[in-house]
Amino acid sequence: MISLPLFKRNMLYTAKIGIIFIAILIMYTTMIIYMFDPAMAEMLTQYQEMMPGIMAAVGMTGSTGTLLAFINTYLYGFIMLVIPMVFEIILINKFVMKYVDNGSMACLLSTPNTRVKIIITQLTSLILSVALLITLITGIGLLSCAIMFPGDLDIGRYLQLNLSAFLLHMLISSIGFLAACFFDESKGFFAVGAGLPILFYLIQMISNAGEKFKDLKYCTIFTLFPGDKIVEGISGVLSLNVTMAVMAAVLFILGVIRFKQKDLFI
Template sequence: MSLYKRMIQLHAMSIVGFTAVSVLYMTLIIWIFPTFADKMDVMNELISGMPAGFIQAFGLEAGMGSLGEFLSSKYYDMIFIIILSIYSIMITNQLISQFIDRGSMAYLLATPYSRIKIALLHFSVFLTGLLTIMVVTTAIGIWAQTVIVTSDNQMDVQAFLEVNVMGTLLFFALGSLNFLLSCLLNDEKKALGAASLVVFLMYGFDIIAKLTEKLSWLEYATLFSFFQASDILRSGSAPVYSYFWLIVIGIAALSMSLWIFKKRDLPL
């Protein structure tokens, strides 16, 4: 546990920073919602004139008549993805490949901990930060809508909780894939570049799949297709298969990471 505490201390400022940015954007969007609430008819009329693919790509099918729909379009469909993607890329890269590249991994392997335990402890740091960001953001979001938004315009709390649970699972799976790349590559810059490329391509595939039916098959090549915030906030629930596949992919990628880290020869 002393290694875990030390790693948490090393990344504490990053976790606090990402949490603060997420909370700031969430609160700001909820705060400005009442200003737009009386003008939603005009905004929905503008949305209805947009191309169908664009509307679907950004989850605007139901317009922006409620706080949930407003949050979906202004926060979850882009800002949330950007914040958590940067977090998952940066932290997972710093947990393994950075230690190998800078020669610090030799000191860790000289401790009584096994390779599997070292990798698990490192991944638990990423997971702790992810849970911190999501729990604090969710709690502040519920509090902010209670204080700022009138009861008639408030979103369903259960649906809001489900969106954030699904977001947590999405970045658990994505973080596991990034962690796998970190365990595969010795060079810190290469691992960072590979993880960034994977996230960028997946997000791009998700947008393209929604823009045109001819390329809708691309949704099978991205994890982001499992996270449809607008649908969840509108219907109040997410498909069971989304939970299943995000958990399976996350556990599979993490298991493969542990196996690779245990078996491979490290340049120490």
């Protein structure tokens, strides 16, 4: 149901730009895990006390008593949310929007491939690329914890944390994918497909900044990420994961339907 030549081309592109994002995430992941050392952790606690508004805005406040809690606070409050999001926006622009915007989609569709086959190939490439990124960083995190703090990491909950992060990024990707399938020009895609997830994160930052704005958290998809619930071992993780998965699936399907129906000037 996919075009193998196109899929291979997509994955080669993913490998090229993925190296940059992987390197960045490996650096931050290993550095933050290393900082679980009591002396370094105390320094971060002091930063929270000196700059509470800034640290709260970027999600770097919360429990840090365990290695998992520390990772959730300092890695999954900002780094593992924003950097993969940029990666996804670049991929969606390359896999879908660029072909439509410059008219080269007509060349793809002049081959013995249907619209559905082409767009499913691009969607598969996107999902697999994001899955590979999250899986690799998860592995790096496990390895780093095993080397630096053997036995301190709750592996089961750490894997849950990364599964939830993956589902959140599927939801973010689905917004961009639907926008790329809907608009005929890149400006529309960047305004909605990239702009809306960024806006959601900015709203999340504002809601984290103080009690006055806390209700804004209900206006952003980032509230669905159950990092704190996983760390604390409380209920609600499954329902939030299912919500993210269902929303992403619906938006992906709508994107495929829209692409199938849209006028591509061919």
